[in-house]
Amino acid sequence: MEYLFDIFLISISAALINNFVLYYFVGICPFIGVSRQVSMAVGMGSAVTAVMTFAVFLSWTITTLILTPGAPLSAWVAGWFMSPEKARTIDLTIMTYIVYIFSIASAVQFVEMYVRRFYPPLYKSFGVFLPLITTNCAILFACLTVMSNVVGKANPAEAWDLGRSLALGFFGGVGFTIAIVIMAGIREELDLCDVPKPFQGAAITLIVGGILAMAFMGFNGVDTGIRSALGGL
Amino acid sequence: MGAVTIGLSAGTLLIMAIVLTAVLGWASVKFHVDVDQRALDIMDALPGANCGGCGYVGCGEYAEAVALEHEAVNKCTVGGQNCALAVAEIMGVEVGETMPYRPIVHCGASYADRLGRNEYRGEKRCAAANLVTDVQGCTYGCLGFGDCENACEFDAIHVIDGLATVDYDKCVGCGACTKACPRNIITITPFKSEQMLAVTCSNKDKGKDVISVCNVGCIGCGACARASSLFTVQDNLSTINYDAYSPTCSLDVLDACKKCKRQRLVFVGKPSPKDVEKAIDMKVPDVVEPDFKTSVDDTEWRG
Numbered sequence: 001m002e003y004l005f006d007i008f009l010i011s012i013s014a015a016l017i018n019n020f021v022l023y024y025f026v027g028i029c030p031f032i033g034v035s036r037q038v039s040m041a042v043g044m045g046s047a048v049t050a051v052m053t054f055a056v057f058l059s060w061t062i063t064t065l066i067l068t069p070g071a072p073l074s075a076w077v078a079g080w081f082m083s084p085e086k087a088r089t090i091d092l093t094i095m096t097y098i099v100y101i102f103s104i105a106s107a108v109q110f111v112e113m114y115v116r117r118f119y120p121p122l123y124k125s126f127g128v129f130l131p132l133i134t135t136n137c138a139i140l141f142a143c144l145t146v147m148s149n150v151v152g153k154a155n156p157a158e159a160w161d162l163g164r165s166l167a168l169g170f171f172g173g174v175g176f177t178i179a180i181v182i183m184a185g186i187r188e189e190l191d192l193c194d195v196p197k198p199f200q201g202a203a204i205t206l207i208v209g210g211i212l213a214m215a216f217m218g219f220n221g222v223d224t225g226i227r228s229a230l231g232g233l
Numbered sequence: 234m235g236a237v238t239i240g241l242s243a244g245t246l247l248i249m250a251i252v253l254t255a256v257l258g259w260a261s262v263k264f265h266v267d268v269d270q271r272a273l274d275i276m277d278a279l280p281g282a283n284c285g286g287c288g289y290v291g292c293g294e295y296a297e298a299v300a301l302e303h304e305a306v307n308k309c310t311v312g313g314q315n316c317a318l319a320v321a322e323i324m325g326v327e328v329g330e331t332m333p334y335r336p337i338v339h340c341g342a343s344y345a346d347r348l349g350r351n352e353y354r355g356e357k358r359c360a361a362a363n364l365v366t367d368v369q370g371c372t373y374g375c376l377g378f379g380d381c382e383n384a385c386e387f388d389a390i391h392v393i394d395g396l397a398t399v400d401y402d403k404c405v406g407c408g409a410c411t412k413a414c415p416r417n418i419i420t421i422t423p424f425k426s427e428q429m430l431a432v433t434c435s436n437k438d439k440g441k442d443v444i445s446v447c448n449v450g451c452i453g454c455g456a457c458a459r460a461s462s463l464f465t466v467q468d469n470l471s472t473i474n475y476d477a478y479s480p481t482c483s484l485d486v487l488d489a490c491k492k493c494k495r496q497r498l499v500f501v502g503k504p505s506p507k508d509v510e511k512a513i514d515m516k517v518p519d520v521v522e523p524d525f526k527t528s529v530d531d532t533e534w535r536g
Binding site for chain 2: 062066067074077078081082090091092094095098099102103106109110113114116117118120124197198
């Protein structure tokens with residue numbers, strides 16, 4: 001029960017309260033670039049969600065099994081060359097960035113092939129933005145959040161398991177989708193408005209994004225509120 | 234310990250590379266998409282400038298449209314006739330008449346000719362200056378801050394003496410300058426010959442108002458329209474009917490050019506005025522005499 005509750009809190013926090021785009025301001029590039037139509041925004045959100053879940057799965061697996069100090073796989077291999085106590089101190093966390101970028105790039109490539117095969121119109125409408133998910137910092141951010149919750153925990157039981165990580169990855173993507181779809185809806189209406197010339201284009205989009213972020217600030221503290229309300233569990 | 238850490242790091246990356254390559258290789262076979270071979274061939278035949286002059290996002294999209302949706306083969310302004318021929322050969326169709334599309338700047342006033350100019354301290358861009366009144370007297374003409382110059386990826390338009398001037402040797406007709414100009418004085422026109430007649434003014438005000446803001450602007454006097462039916466005066470501005478325009482100018486058209494008091498009917502295109510200037514200095518002998526010393530033919534000519 002406690003575990004489910006934890007997953008629930010992580011999910012709602014990633015999707016709404018600490019929304020990646022509107023709270024942490026990561027992933028702004030596709031947020032501005034592909035938020036012209038709601039249909040495209042939904043597609044982009046789904047693609048980012050898929051890539052994020054996949055990348056978080058890969059990065060959690062690699063971090064837990066290889067990178068973190070005392071990870072079973074690296075300790076086992078290092079055990080051939082040194083004493084088991086020493087092998088358990090081997091720290092490969094310096095590799096996190098390159099490994100995560102590697103896995104994100106592969107995940108994007110995979111999703112690109114999949115979308116091209118099964119959703120050609122979507123593939124066409126994405127254009128350059130699909131490969132650009134590779135450099136979408138929201139995904140790297142999700143991976144690094146998972147890493148910070150796996151590595152460096154004094155008590156190994158506190159480290160996130162795969163379920164919590166996947167919840168963060170998937171609902172982080174859902175949060176991104178929510179943000180970009182709201183943005184696209186506003187921008188569709190915005191096309192009909194008489195925007196003063198100096199504000200047209202990217203300028204008004206960024207202003208709208210800022211106001212949207214302020215609105216999402218209203219969710220602040222909801223997670224701690226829920227935690228204290230259901231604290232008895 | 235250091236060696237083991239390095240070895241483990243390298244090993245991790247190596248294993249990741251092998252595994253992910255295998256997965257992606259499997260996926261590329263499994264999710265293989267057949268691409269029309271003609272589209273690939275057309276892609277190779279196109280210049281690859283990705284300028285958007287054809288109306289598609291890039292060369293790839295245009296190639297696909299030609300191959301699959303029977304789009305016209307002569308849309309590429311950069312490649313011109315040769316490119317259209319190559320694409321037509323791939324598609325096995327006849328190429329229609331291709332005219333290169335080139336921009337014409339409909340303003341002919343350099344700084345000295347523009348009256349009522351005031352000091353402008355704002356952002357040095359036409360789009361910004363256009364929002365402010367009284368930057369210069371003429372509200373139609375070139376502002377001279379070079380938004381078109383910045384938009385051009387082919388280094389083919391420059392602000393010379395305050396006036397945007399197209400370098401037709403470099404221009405490919407992508408139309409980026411047309412979109413960049415906030416005053417819409419650059420039009421993309423089908424060039425029926427290397428040189429085209431153009432009205433280099435956009436001022437639609439009455440003649441008196443034009444004279445007060447510009448030394449050279451069209452005053453809508455209608456002298457050209459009286460001389461030739463090619464011209465009509467619309468909104469106090471001489472306009473050329475390009476559908477009726479023929480590359481070999483008839484005498485009445487040349488007459489109209491002469492009659493224009495403001496000299497606004499000018500030819501633009503190749504060769505540029507600069508080339509013509511250079512050619513004027515060159516001495517061209519009237520008759521070329523054969524030089525027996527360098528000639529291969531050693532027979533003497535005895536008249």
